[in-house]
Amino acid sequence: MARNLGFGGLRSKLAASEAAPGLVLMACAGAALALANSPFGHAWHDLFLHALPWTPVGRLETLHAWINDGLMAVFFLVVGLEIKREFVMGALSDSARRHLPMIAALAGMAMPALVYITVTHGHSELRGGWAIPAATDIAFALGVLALLGSRVPPAVRLFLLTVAVVDDIGAIAVIALFYTESLEPGWLVLAIALFAAMVALNRFGARALPPYLVLAAALWFAVLHSGIHATVAGVLAAFTIPVALDSQGNSPLLRLEHALVGVSGFVIVPLFGLANAGVELGTGNPLAPLPLGIALGLILGKQAGIMLAIFGCERLGIAARPAGAGLLHLWGMALLCGIGFTMSLFIGALAFAAAPQLVEDAKLGVLAGSLVSALAGAAVLRIAPRPSE
Incomplete structure (x- = not known):
C-alpha cells in the first residue's frame, strides 16, 4: 500500500493530493446544480431519495442516506x-503555533453564527441552522488556491489549512452536541465499549490495522443506532489509530490516511456533492431570512471573525501574522474560509431534517455564500503582491 515511505514520504504524497479533490468537487457541484435544473431534475432527485429495493442496514433506506450516514463516516475518519x-506532527504540534489559527478558527465560527442569528431573528423555526455558515470546506478552498498557483505565500496557505482543520474539530463537536435529538442507551453503551476497546488496542501497542478497522465498522453501526450522528464514529475511530512506527517502519495512521485520502477526495466527497448540492434555483427566494443569513454568515461573518482575530492577536502580542503575509493575502485567505460547502450542506441537512423545503433553502444560501466567497477570495489574492515581491 505505502510501504517504507516513512513520515516524510507519506506526508509529501498527502500534501500533493490536497488540491485536486477541490477541483473535482467544484465540477460535481456544478453538475448537480445543472441536473437539478434540467428536464431530468425530478429523476435526479428520485435517484437519491427513493427507497432502495433492498438494504443491508435498515436505517439506511435510500442512496442519500448511504452517502450521508455511511460513506461520509469514511470522510470523517479521514478528517x-x-x-x-x-496535533502530533504537524502545524498544531507546537503550542506556540497553535494560538493564532485556533483563535482565528473560533472567531471564524462565532461571527458567522452571530450574523445568521441576527438576520434570522424572529423566525424561531430557523434557530437550529445557526451552525450552517460556521464551517470551512478544506478541499474547495485548496482547489481555489491551486488555481492561483504561486501567488499565495506558503505560510498563508498553511495558515488557511490549519484554520480549516481546527474549524473541522469545531464542526464535529457541534454535530455531536447540538444535532443529537434522542439517545438509545443500549446502543450508546455498546458504542462506548467498542471505542474503549480501540483505545485499549492502542494502549497495549497494537500496530496492525485490521483489528482497528473491524472495531471501527462495529463502532459506526452502534453509533448509527445510538441517536448520535453516525459520522462521529469516524472521528472517534481515527483518534485511536496509532501514529508511532510499526515493526516495518510505517506509521499505521499515515498508512491508513494515505490509503483513504484518494477515496475520500475523489469518490466520497464528490458523491456527497452530487447528492446534496442540487437545488432548483427557481423554487426559493435567495433573500429570504434562511438563505440570506447563511450567505451573509459565510461572506461577511467568516472574514470579519478571522481578520479581527489576526489583528487582535497581533496587537495584543499573542501571536504574529503568517510570515510574508500582507493585508491582501490575509483578506483573501479569510474570504476563502467563507467557502462552506461540504460541512455546511451536511449541517443544513441535519438542522432541518424534518423540513425538506428549509433544507433546499439552506442549500441555496450555502451555494451562494460559498460561490461569492470563492470568487472574492480569488480576486483579492490575484491582485495581492507575489511572495517574492
Missing part, C-alpha cells in the same frame, strides 16, 4: 486522521 496528524 479525524488529519486532525490527529496535525
Whole structure:
C-alpha cells in the first residue's frame, strides 16, 4: 500500500493530493446544480431519495442516506486522521503555533453564527441552522488556491489549512452536541465499549490495522443506532489509530490516511456533492431570512471573525501574522474560509431534517455564500503582491 515511505514520504504524497479533490468537487457541484435544473431534475432527485429495493442496514433506506450516514463516516475518519496528524506532527504540534489559527478558527465560527442569528431573528423555526455558515470546506478552498498557483505565500496557505482543520474539530463537536435529538442507551453503551476497546488496542501497542478497522465498522453501526450522528464514529475511530512506527517502519495512521485520502477526495466527497448540492434555483427566494443569513454568515461573518482575530492577536502580542503575509493575502485567505460547502450542506441537512423545503433553502444560501466567497477570495489574492515581491 505505502510501504517504507516513512513520515516524510507519506506526508509529501498527502500534501500533493490536497488540491485536486477541490477541483473535482467544484465540477460535481456544478453538475448537480445543472441536473437539478434540467428536464431530468425530478429523476435526479428520485435517484437519491427513493427507497432502495433492498438494504443491508435498515436505517439506511435510500442512496442519500448511504452517502450521508455511511460513506461520509469514511470522510470523517479521514478528517479525524488529519486532525490527529496535525496535533502530533504537524502545524498544531507546537503550542506556540497553535494560538493564532485556533483563535482565528473560533472567531471564524462565532461571527458567522452571530450574523445568521441576527438576520434570522424572529423566525424561531430557523434557530437550529445557526451552525450552517460556521464551517470551512478544506478541499474547495485548496482547489481555489491551486488555481492561483504561486501567488499565495506558503505560510498563508498553511495558515488557511490549519484554520480549516481546527474549524473541522469545531464542526464535529457541534454535530455531536447540538444535532443529537434522542439517545438509545443500549446502543450508546455498546458504542462506548467498542471505542474503549480501540483505545485499549492502542494502549497495549497494537500496530496492525485490521483489528482497528473491524472495531471501527462495529463502532459506526452502534453509533448509527445510538441517536448520535453516525459520522462521529469516524472521528472517534481515527483518534485511536496509532501514529508511532510499526515493526516495518510505517506509521499505521499515515498508512491508513494515505490509503483513504484518494477515496475520500475523489469518490466520497464528490458523491456527497452530487447528492446534496442540487437545488432548483427557481423554487426559493435567495433573500429570504434562511438563505440570506447563511450567505451573509459565510461572506461577511467568516472574514470579519478571522481578520479581527489576526489583528487582535497581533496587537495584543499573542501571536504574529503568517510570515510574508500582507493585508491582501490575509483578506483573501479569510474570504476563502467563507467557502462552506461540504460541512455546511451536511449541517443544513441535519438542522432541518424534518423540513425538506428549509433544507433546499439552506442549500441555496450555502451555494451562494460559498460561490461569492470563492470568487472574492480569488480576486483579492490575484491582485495581492507575489511572495517574492
